Amino acid sequence: MAWLDKLKLKKGLIQSLNEVGFVAPKEIQQKTLARIMGGQDVIGVGPEGCGKTTTYILAALNKFNYTPDGVPRVLILVPDKEKVEEVIAQINQINKNKSLRIVALFATPGIEAQMDAMAEGADIVVATPDRARAIYLKLGLDVNKIELLIIDDAELVVKQGLQLPVVELANSIPKCQHLVFTEVIHDRLNKMTAPFMKQPAIVEVEEVGEPLFDTHPQLLYLVPNFGTKVNLLNLFMQDEDLFTKIVLFVNTRPTAEKLYKSLHDRKTTVGLLNPWFFEMNGFESIYDFKSVDTRVLIVVNDAEQKLDLDDIPFLIHFELPVEKETYIDRMINDSPEVEDEIMAITFATDLELTAVKKIEQATGQKIPLADLPENLIIEKERKSGDAAEKKAAKAKADEDAPGAAFHEKKASNAKTYNYRAGLKAKMNNKKKHS
Template identity: 85%
Template sequence: MAWLDKFKLKKGLVQSLNEAGFVAPKEIQQKTLTRINGGQDVIVVGPEGCGKTTTYILATLNKFNYTPDGVPKVLILAPDKEKVEEIIVKIDQLNKNKTLSIVPLFATPGIEAQMDAMAEGADIVVATPDRARAIYLKLGLDLNKIELLVIDDAELIVKQGLQLPVTELVNSMPKCQHLVFTEVLHERLNRMIQPFMKQPATVEVEEIGEPLFDTHPQILYLLPNFGTKVNLLNLFMQDEDLFTKVVLFVNTRPTAEKLYKDLQHQRCTVALLNPWFFEMDGFTSLQEFKDAATRVLIVVNDGEEKLDLNGIPFLIHFELPVEKETYIDRMIITSPDVENEIMAITFASDLELTAVKKIEQATGQKIPLGELPEDLIVEKERTSAGLGEKKAAKAKANDDAPGAAFHEKKASNSKTYNYGGGVKAKMNNKKNH
């Protein structure tokens, strides 16, 4: 398929694509460029490397003739300095119109140099939201003639808590087209973009190949916050017949200490791997835990030690490790013994979905979603384990909202969880352990 015929790109831009080795459009460009060139707001969801950056750079450069006027027509927002610089390099690779003025804005000592660059004229501004807002408030960034706003790596912008500067910038633009590019689309991101997206088209591209290796069965539970993760863990641990042995992975010592105390309060036998306080129960090896009557071993994700997890019926990732390879190594089946099958359960919030997607892409496998127990109590938002205990908040399911439904029911000792038939059968087989 020819770039020129399909997408009505300028000839110089098509020449740049051919010289850069882009002989044919990728799936994401086939699905989005016509909509973008037609002026529609678009939300694009796709994994790293699928062509998101190239897509919006093509749409950006295609807007300009050879006589730009030096007033910002396109604003591209990115989460950090590194991404801003990466976008600038990509634009330079494809841009043959050397009269275009492209100005990067990001946090750096002093703001005067960037103010001077803007004063000299800018056609395309590539910026982090906080620095763009700061220069706008100093009257250095004119938003009145912005025709195209691009928000790249939008999930990372939300993760960094930069929703407010994005909202303020958007509200200061009289009228423009909006493009949002993200690896995952979740409720927090939706809350940021819904007020300004006008009847957007949502285009999703998944690039998950064939499975690369055999892994243990996995289940993913999507949860809104830390407190609800704690409630789900406590609910699961009430079933002593099923969850006979569990290795529980967390990322920090404060979280490990919090869960240690919670599980002790629930009268669940729990220990830490290599405890850092002498008053805490612990083991120095997995084998000691396997030989003991203790049900739960909490392990802080450090990625330094290779753990022999064979013989442990359940692995629960309360938090995903920073490096996806650490998680994947634990999932690979090292022993074909069916009787010794391990089930891996992962708790993930909206902000951890990017890590989940990267794992799925690396393994070539989608992690099945688990239904949340009807007895689960959903807590109000809280930012970390150290904020102290808050009362559980009952939440009604919103039929119109994406994601799992949370039912307003009182917690109990019920062991009836809404697992799928196949998953439930696998889990029930573990009662022999």
């Protein structure tokens, strides 16, 4: 499919696209551009490289004839300086209208140079939300004629805690169209966009492709926060018949220490790989762990040594490693012809869904989403308060820890998670570790 008239792009823009090698629209452009040109609010969801940035740049450039008036008509909000520069470079690649003024706003020592640039005139502003808000409050950013507000990498905007300036800027614009582009969509992102999006069309494209590896069976548990992850882990540990041997992956030593204390205090036998304190039970290798009856081995993801994870019934990623390749290397099943007795479980919050998506794209397969156990205690989100309240809350948590949210249950009453009977029977019949 070539760039057709039904996409409602100006002829000069189509010619420019062909000149730079964009000979045909990608799936996300086919599904969104007609809606965007029709004036509808749109949320575009797709993986990195699917064409999201090109999509909204085309929508922005299509707003202008060859006589722009130097007053912002398009505001593009992105999470950081690097993305600001990337977007402007791509605009310059496609744009042939040299009278169009594009201004970048991002955190840098001093604000005067950016204020001066805005005073000289700007048609498209590409900015981080915090710097755009700061210049708006100094009356340097005129939002009265903005027709198109775009938020790109919205999941990273949320992850960096920039929701407030986004919402304030959006609510300050008298009337405009809104476009949001993201790799994943979740409750926190929806909460940010709800105040200003008007019945948006949600367009999602998937680029998972064909499976590239044979992997161990996997399950994803989506939970709201860290505290609920701890509760879920402790709930699993109540079932000593099923969860006989676990390697638990975390990203940092402080997290490892918290989980070690929580499990140890709840009488779960637990150790650390290469412990950093003498008073902690630990192992110098995975082989030592396999040969004893300790149930849980906590591994910090920055460990350089390659682990032999064969014969470990459960691999639980309490946190996903920074590098997706680290996770994938653990999931690859080198003996697919043999009945697989390893189950890989991942705990993830909304903010970790981007990492999950990248893993799915790299492996060519979706990770099945598991239902949360009915008796799992969901921790409430902690809201910011004054220092005294935070200190009191921390003191109470320390006093009640670990797992204060749980009611003690017998293991026989706690098995409400959703494993197939065959899998559970297989795990129960595994050779006992001694």
